[in-house]
Amino acid sequence: MAASGDEVKLLGAWASTYVIRAKIALQLKGVSYEYLEQQLWENQSELLLKSNPVYKKVPVLIHNDRPICESAIIVQYIDDVWAGTGPSILPSDPYERAIARFWARYIDDTVLASATIKIIKVKTEKEKAETIEQSFAGLSLLEEAYEKSFKGKPFFGGDNIGYLDIAFGSFLCWVKAIEKISDVKLIDEAKFPLLAKWAERFGSVAAVKEHIPETDKLVECYSKVLKALWNARAPNN
Amino acid sequence: MAASGDEVKLLGAWASTYVIRAKIALQLKGVSYEYLEQQLWENQSELLLKSNPVYKKVPVLIHNDRPICESAIIVQYIDDVWAGTGPSILPSDPYERAIARFWARYIDDTVLASATIKIIKVKTEKEKAETIEQSFAGLSLLEEAYEKSFKGKPFFGGDNIGYLDIAFGSFLCWVKAIEKISDVKLIDEAKFPLLAKWAERFGSVAAVKEHIPETDKLVECYSKVLKALWNARAPNN
Numbered sequence: 001m002a003a004s005g006d007e008v009k010l011l012g013a014w015a016s017t018y019v020i021r022a023k024i025a026l027q028l029k030g031v032s033y034e035y036l037e038q039q040l041w042e043n044q045s046e047l048l049l050k051s052n053p054v055y056k057k058v059p060v061l062i063h064n065d066r067p068i069c070e071s072a073i074i075v076q077y078i079d080d081v082w083a084g085t086g087p088s089i090l091p092s093d094p095y096e097r098a099i100a101r102f103w104a105r106y107i108d109d110t111v112l113a114s115a116t117i118k119i120i121k122v123k124t125e126k127e128k129a130e131t132i133e134q135s136f137a138g139l140s141l142l143e144e145a146y147e148k149s150f151k152g153k154p155f156f157g158g159d160n161i162g163y164l165d166i167a168f169g170s171f172l173c174w175v176k177a178i179e180k181i182s183d184v185k186l187i188d189e190a191k192f193p194l195l196a197k198w199a200e201r202f203g204s205v206a207a208v209k210e211h212i213p214e215t216d217k218l219v220e221c222y223s224k225v226l227k228a229l230w231n232a233r234a235p236n237n
Numbered sequence: 238m239a240a241s242g243d244e245v246k247l248l249g250a251w252a253s254t255y256v257i258r259a260k261i262a263l264q265l266k267g268v269s270y271e272y273l274e275q276q277l278w279e280n281q282s283e284l285l286l287k288s289n290p291v292y293k294k295v296p297v298l299i300h301n302d303r304p305i306c307e308s309a310i311i312v313q314y315i316d317d318v319w320a321g322t323g324p325s326i327l328p329s330d331p332y333e334r335a336i337a338r339f340w341a342r343y344i345d346d347t348v349l350a351s352a353t354i355k356i357i358k359v360k361t362e363k364e365k366a367e368t369i370e371q372s373f374a375g376l377s378l379l380e381e382a383y384e385k386s387f388k389g390k391p392f393f394g395g396d397n398i399g400y401l402d403i404a405f406g407s408f409l410c411w412v413k414a415i416e417k418i419s420d421v422k423l424i425d426e427a428k429f430p431l432l433a434k435w436a437e438r439f440g441s442v443a444a445v446k447e448h449i450p451e452t453d454k455l456v457e458c459y460s461k462v463l464k465a466l467w468n469a470r471a472p473n474n
Contacts, residue, residue: 054343054378063332066332068332068335068339069339070338070339070342073335073338073339073342074335076334076335076338077331077332077334077335080331080334080335081331094314094317094318095300095303095305095314097313097314097317098305098310098311098313098314098317101307101310101313102305102306102307102310105307105310106291141291
């Protein structure tokens with residue numbers, strides 16, 4: 001349990017899915033913190049370089065001068081340190097916890113890292129069709145998982161949002177932006193009814209709303225900044 | 238805490254780093270289990286396909302008919318379920334837990350997944366030199382981390398092996414095999430004195446010894462099976 005004199009800082013970037021995770025977790029636990037927006041590709045701050053020398057990426061949570069990196073680890077850390085405050089983020093049952101971790105990792109490794117984000121990077125219609133298919137395959141497994149393990153619950157976490165909701169939900173704003181940029185409906189209600197309804201519910205949670213960037217701003221950020229950067233870098237960076 | 242009538246099965250493959258993690262964790266907690274060696278590339282068992290339909294990979298821990306997949310998640314699950322038995326695998330302090338998770342993830346994403354294993358897949362001397370350099374860079378960061386966060390302790394976990402020791406230590410047998418196959422000393426005592434001494438200590442822990450395959454058997458497994466498979470597949474599969 002954290003002491004009341006805690007100093008908490010979050011190094012972030014407003015458009016980052018991973019940073020949104022840390023923001024939602026802090027809000028769920030009612031933790032006050034100083035938010036420090038970072039430059040990511042040039043003129044990185046000394047604080048960022050010192051706090052995350054391995055990856056030089058956000059989010060970094062700095063709790064009483066000690067940095068914690070990687071969004072999944074930060075969310076678990078927040079849940080551990082502020083265990084007595086607010087709702088539990090990870091399920092208390094070990095098996096449910098393992099299932100939440102499994103699908104959260106799946107989202108990072110599959111849905112988020114590769115298939116879905118690739119749709120806006122493709123060069124040809126054939127590539128586009130292939131990546132859409134990959135993305136649908138990735139989402140299908142999540143729809144099946146919802147059906148199998150979470151059906152009848154409003155959230156993956158049960159009655160309230162939890163670890164897996166945060167992991168996937170933080171990405172929904174980018175799903176909407178990608179849908180707009182590529183003119184493809186990804187979380188289609190006809191294809192993925194459970195995910196579509198869950199996404200709607202997730203977006204209306206109070207602790208979530210204020211941390212989700214507007215779709216148009218993300219589209220603009222993509223057009224003005226990310227497109228050029230992504231074209232100049234390796235496919236999945 | 239698990240009940241005494243628990244039925245625990247481990248689906249594994251003897252040469253897999255990831256399976257070794259689950260074996261060590263189960264042994265540390267004194268859990269009895271049935272070990273079921275799996276065919277990985279053809280004729281996969283119904284039980285494996287049913288238990289891990291997403292990745293179709295080992296290890297899978299089956300606890301009272303419920304499957305848990307992914308080695309990092311399995312080790313945490315074992316630590317959670319058998320919390321009252323044997324030593325804790327993850328540190329109890331949230332910050333130390335976050336640090337252990339960070340470096341374990343780093344090992345999976347960097348040291349293990351790419352740089353080190355690539356050394357035996359390269360086609361040219363130039364590629365070999367490059368991958369050796371990448372591998373040394375990856376190990377350097379771990380050496381620095383040991384110096385900074387774990388120095389003076391025999392293990393990353395403190396007086397006993399813990400989560401990070403298992404994550405990295407399970408790979409040491411393959412490091413030795415790769416050193417033999419490629420004729421390159423990777424965990425060189427002159428370059429990485431702390432890691433080299435830690436590796437020696439890790440290898441002599443009673444709970445570890447019996448689960449570590451002999452170097453020559455891994456070299457043989459590589460020459461007879463893996464080399465052909467790896468050459469036929471994508472670089473990091």
